[in-house]
Amino acid sequence: MSQRITEEYLESIGTLEESESPVSTTAIAQSMGISLASVSEMVRRLSDKGLVEYTPYGGARLTDEGNKRYIRLTRRHRLWEVFLNKHLDIGWEDVYSDACALEHVTSDLVEEKLAEFLDNPDSCPHGNPIPGKDLKSVKTKGMALSRLETGQLARVLSVVNEYNVEFLRYLTSVGLTPGAIFRVIEKSSYDGTLTIEADGMTRAVGKEAATLIMVEPINE
Amino acid sequence: MSQRITEEYLESIGTLEESESPVSTTAIAQSMGISLASVSEMVRRLSDKGLVEYTPYGGARLTDEGNKRYIRLTRRHRLWEVFLNKHLDIGWEDVYSDACALEHVTSDLVEEKLAEFLDNPDSCPHGNPIPGKDLKSVKTKGMALSRLETGQLARVLSVVNEYNVEFLRYLTSVGLTPGAIFRVIEKSSYDGTLTIEADGMTRAVGKEAATLIMVEPINE
DNA sequence: TGAAAAGTCAAGGTATTCCTAATAATTATA
DNA sequence: TATAATTATTAGGAATACCTTGACTTTTCA
CATH class of the missing domain: 2.30.30.90 (Ferrous iron transport protein A (FeoA))
Known part of the structure; x- marks a missing residue:
């Protein structure tokens, strides 16, 4: 499983888990636009890799390790959004897709230095919270x-x-x-x-x- | 051919063309660490896509289109290097690999805004020239x-x-x-x-x- | 409890990228 | 210029990754 695809699954599952947990394979399939069977297979692989806890017919849930990776991606994504919006002057409407690409090629070092450069912001241009370095999960308020x-x-x-x-x-x-x-x-x-x-x-x-x-x- | 691999070939060929042109498949194979046969095949595909001018036994040369894409990558790479070095405070020794990853996921918009943000620098931390927006090729001096x-x-x-x-x-x-x-x-x-x-x-x-x-x- | 919904499994397809081995073309050398 | 050495190409195929369909199984809920 390529890093990129793995990360896309983690993001899909992580996001869906914010409204219901565990997440059904159907929900994942719909959100990713692929077949149910593919999801069954991939979720099993993620489970083999220890990133997802999966019981057949029981849905999927990120493990601690999977959740950390998910939160790290969210952190990177939102840090980039802040950079793109505040420093590159790209509208809040348009920062999402670039951040989506950048988040997958961000090293630990760049993440850390970028956060410092941005003065450790706590929310992205859309108002969503940016997880801290500790990768504790954060919740949208309101x-x-x-x-x-x-x-x-x-x-x-x-x-x-x-x-x-x-x-x-x-x-x-x-x-x-x-x-x-x-x-x-x-x-x-x-x-x-x-x-x-x-x-x-x-x-x-x-x-x-x-x-x-x-x-x-x-x-x- | 995936975008990523295409770009890696363009970079290898473009770089090698700076010292000899056309570039032999052997040179490409060595610089990329893959077999001669694979290069033959891939170079043909790049040729089908119009990115490389290729005559069997005659070596490869970037077309105008291929060259533009190569120069654009170089520009993006070096812009990111400047950002990483000057703004994120990452040593000039270490910026290369991160820039290598970032260059492949940089949109036209981000490239443009980043260049503005950096005040259109004309060289990277290693002293190599940064091609301009016009994508005209540039030569290292000295x-x-x-x-x-x-x-x-x-x-x-x-x-x-x-x-x-x-x-x-x-x-x-x-x-x-x-x-x-x-x-x-x-x-x-x-x-x-x-x-x-x-x-x-x-x-x-x-x-x-x-x-x-x-x-x-x-x-x- | 039985039909509908949800999920899994098996098998297979396609694309990508690389390899080895055999062959062919080119170049260098005697 | 013949031959050896080098360089390049082709054929064929392996490995991987990701997805699909269709048959089957499990769960849900009226």
Whole structure:
């Protein structure tokens, strides 16, 4: 199994484990766009390599070793995103794919020096936390925007689906970028569509989108 | 042919073409450490892809397209070296291998932004020229240290074999890094060994090593 | 408990990249 | 210029990696 593919599986499993654990082979197959049978086979191999704990029909779970590798990749990915965004001046909408490539060719030394250079940032341009050198797992904070009630004032903390350039462009256009403060003007009881006010402008945000935006309510 | 392997062949051929063109399959095979037969086959494929001009028994030569890709790789490689050395504070002895990996996953956008960020440097930490955005080929300037005569004052311009960590460490230890000024104290007529004075210290430099150091004589 | 859903297994396909051994072309040398 | 030595190519195939399909098994849940 090539390093690259191994890492792609670890990322897929690791990400999925954040919402359900263990992860079903079906979930992995869907997220990677390959057949169920392939996943069965590959997951077994990852298990042979000690990166995944796998029981037939029981789903997969990263081992400590697999999890460390997953977290290290996340760390590298997000460090690169910060570099690309802050220093190379590439928009937050566009840093994902380059970081995706860079993370796989980052040595321990470069990771360490890059983190120092960036002054050990604790979150990426999408607001997601950057694991530390200790590789302890980190969790995204906050609640989904969709759960806010009418009248609530809140701050955008982070955004899920950071690979979706269109989505991020849309968020930029409605002013919902990490750090932005907004108020829920109205929440439709019919379909959950929200009307928000940010930057003095009023905008509609669909329920789907609102699920992917993590926020922190602000008490007045 | 995978992108990665394609690029490795382009680099090998491009580098070898700097000393002789066309390049024999034997030379490629030796530089890459693989069999002659494999090279024959791969060179033909590169030729099918329009990256190499290849006539059986006549050696290989990069096409314009192949040359552009080779120069672009060189540019990316050396830009990363500057970044790693100047900004991440990684020694000039050690930047090569990381740059080697990074160069293959660098998008046009990142290349451009990185060059701007670095203020369009014109040479890498080993003193080798960085091709410009126009991808015109560039040549290393200067003459080999080994060709200097006794008494000559000179400046180190660049170093060949930048992948040889041990060699670079040795150069650092004798003070022969790019920019250093030194004088040839003696040149052995027997085996070409040189005695030089740099930084107030006297050191011996073997003929082999002296071949790999490019210098510029200074008139007094 | 039995149908639907989820998962595994077996077998095989394709692509990639390398190798060895045999052959052919070229070059050097006497 | 004939022959040896060198250099290069071709044929054939091995190893690996990753994926697929289709048959079968296990689990889930109405």
